[in-house]
Amino acid sequence: MKILSGNQLKEVDKITTETQNISSLELMEKAAGACADWILKNYSNKQAFYVFCGPGNNGGDGLVIARILKSRLYNVTVFITSNIAYSDDFEQNFELWQRISGNTISINNEDEFPNLNFENIVIIDALFGSGINRPIKGLAADLIHYINAAKKEVISIDIPSGLYVDNNATNLHNAIIKSSHTLTLELPKLALILPENKNYSGEMHIISIGLDKNAIEKQESNYEWITEEYFKDFLKKRNRFSHKGDFGHVKIVAGSKGKIGAAILASKASLRIGAGLVTAEIPDCGYVALQSSVPEVMVASNGKNFIKKRIDLNDHFIGVGPGIGTNDETKTEILRLITRTNDPLVIDADALNILAEKKEYWVKIPIYSILTPHPKEWSRWIGNWNNDFEKLDRTIKFAKQYCLYVVIKGAYTVTVTPKGDLFFNSSGNAGMATAGSGDVLTGIIIGLLSQGYTSGKASVIGNYLHGLAGDIAKEKFGERSLIASDIIDNIGNAYESIMNQ
Ligand SMILES: NC(=O)C1=CN([C@@H]2O[C@H](COP(=O)(O)OP(=O)(O)OC[C@H]3O[C@@H](n4cnc5c(N)ncnc54)[C@H](O)[C@@H]3O)[C@@H](O)[C@H]2O)[C@@H](O)CC1
Numbered sequence: 001m002k003i004l005s006g007n008q009l010k011e012v013d014k015i016t017t018e019t020q021n022i023s024s025l026e027l028m029e030k031a032a033g034a035c036a037d038w039i040l041k042n043y044s045n046k047q048a049f050y051v052f053c054g055p056g057n058n059g060g061d062g063l064v065i066a067r068i069l070k071s072r073l074y075n076v077t078v079f080i081t082s083n084i085a086y087s088d089d090f091e092q093n094f095e096l097w098q099r100i101s102g103n104t105i106s107i108n109n110e111d112e113f114p115n116l117n118f119e120n121i122v123i124i125d126a127l128f129g130s131g132i133n134r135p136i137k138g139l140a141a142d143l144i145h146y147i148n149a150a151k152k153e154v155i156s157i158d159i160p161s162g163l164y165v166d167n168n169a170t171n172l173h174n175a176i177i178k179s180s181h182t183l184t185l186e187l188p189k190l191a192l193i194l195p196e197n198k199n200y201s202g203e204m205h206i207i208s209i210g211l212d213k214n215a216i217e218k219q220e221s222n223y224e225w226i227t228e229e230y231f232k233d234f235l236k237k238r239n240r241f242s243h244k245g246d247f248g249h250v251k252i253v254a255g256s257k258g259k260i261g262a263a264i265l266a267s268k269a270s271l272r273i274g275a276g277l278v279t280a281e282i283p284d285c286g287y288v289a290l291q292s293s294v295p296e297v298m299v300a301s302n303g304k305n306f307i308k309k310r311i312d313l314n315d316h317f318i319g320v321g322p323g324i325g326t327n328d329e330t331k332t333e334i335l336r337l338i339t340r341t342n343d344p345l346v347i348d349a350d351a352l353n354i355l356a357e358k359k360e361y362w363v364k365i366p367i368y369s370i371l372t373p374h375p376k377e378w379s380r381w382i383g384n385w386n387n388d389f390e391k392l393d394r395t396i397k398f399a400k401q402y403c404l405y406v407v408i409k410g411a412y413t414v415t416v417t418p419k420g421d422l423f424f425n426s427s428g429n430a431g432m433a434t435a436g437s438g439d440v441l442t443g444i445i446i447g448l449l450s451q452g453y454t455s456g457k458a459s460v461i462g463n464y465l466h467g468l469a470g471d472i473a474k475e476k477f478g479e480r481s482l483i484a485s486d487i488i489d490n491i492g493n494a495y496e497s498i499m500n501q
């Protein structure tokens, strides 16, 4: 699913009204109706809904929602900010709201801000949507501060008011609604999935409103939102006559004294994702632990307490880095490894930290290798960034220059390709921010490479399956107690849930 800019969204809205032969008012009814359905499902009529409506079509959505909630006997009050001009669809829906004697309060100055100190108030934020292109100032900004200060449950329609749809580098970050839930229409908005806006977005819910699919696909965008629809057809099927040799031999180069668990997690994940054979090349101190916890994995020993000998390549698909530490002798071997093969590697954790300091080696990394950094690790490569756009721009330049894939981990992990495309992962949850989760991802991605997926597909599919396995594990254990092994244990269920749809 593509992620579009504000102008592109307008264009798609327009084409949708033409192809479906409906008016923009009817499209608004459909869009806001779908939001109202979500609210009706998730909130009881014991709450009092304060709907804050701006002058444009976002405010129009708010009025439709207010009308639908009132018709279902919910307690609704609409607040309207004074303005010179209201959009046509706003005006028409305001008339409908008045026709059913909807309770309306207009706000002309600060003294008219309502008392929000009642426990059962839920705020619906329909002040501004995708139509803004400059920071909010004046009374509307004061109202946004006032709403944020009340710390109530806030449901934003389409996007938290004040946030631009994509690049917020020039936005003033002092007048943006802090939402609890954002009901975003049809497509995710880039701003909602960038970590810098996490205090505003709240939980994002994509509300389908039936926009024209062809019109969406025709828009040019380097941003893609990855759901299983994207790759379902590429998932390889197993033939009854398959042999373990058909699925490749993975080598996990990982572990040091005290961090053998990283090697165990990565190699087990490779097996679970379907690699034919897995060898873990680890220091001797981990031999017994690894053999007894995953007997299916072969062990090659390297060093006593940390990796310090020539790594055996032998045509394996290599994932390197989890738990290896940054001992000088380990550093030497990792740098040597980079120069000894032309096959794509998956490079993670301390292997990334080692390479970050050796810029002269970056051109030697085999092309189409996959780097899987956390933001902090990644800042060691490209320097600190002022905002997420700068981070993505620099990453695109890097990926193009060195012909590498970069997977920046986090909520909505993004894969940046050597062509400059960005794939944002939709699966996963906060419980996966736990020790060893990254080691599992390394094992998954290299295990997919070994089965013949390209680097791009292995990254995108790997991230999705990793997140989905985490989502299934969350159902069983809850976010707080989810551990990395639970992700591995649910890789099979993740595959099943995709294949069975
Ligand atoms: N276009 C369509 O057909 C649909 C639009 N929908 C809704 O329409 C929204 C977009 O509506 P609009 O394009 O009317 O825009 P908005 O409602 O987001 O805001 C535009 C209004 O705010 C004013 N404004 C813009 N920037 C401002 C600023 N910095 N300070 C103060 N006022 C400012 C504009 O003058 C205009 O009156 C979407 O987010 C969505 O909620 C939905 O109803 C679905 C259908």
Ligand SMILES: [K+]
Binding pocket: 058, 125, 126, 127, 128, 129, 156, 157, 158, 159, 160, 161
């Ligand atoms: K809004």
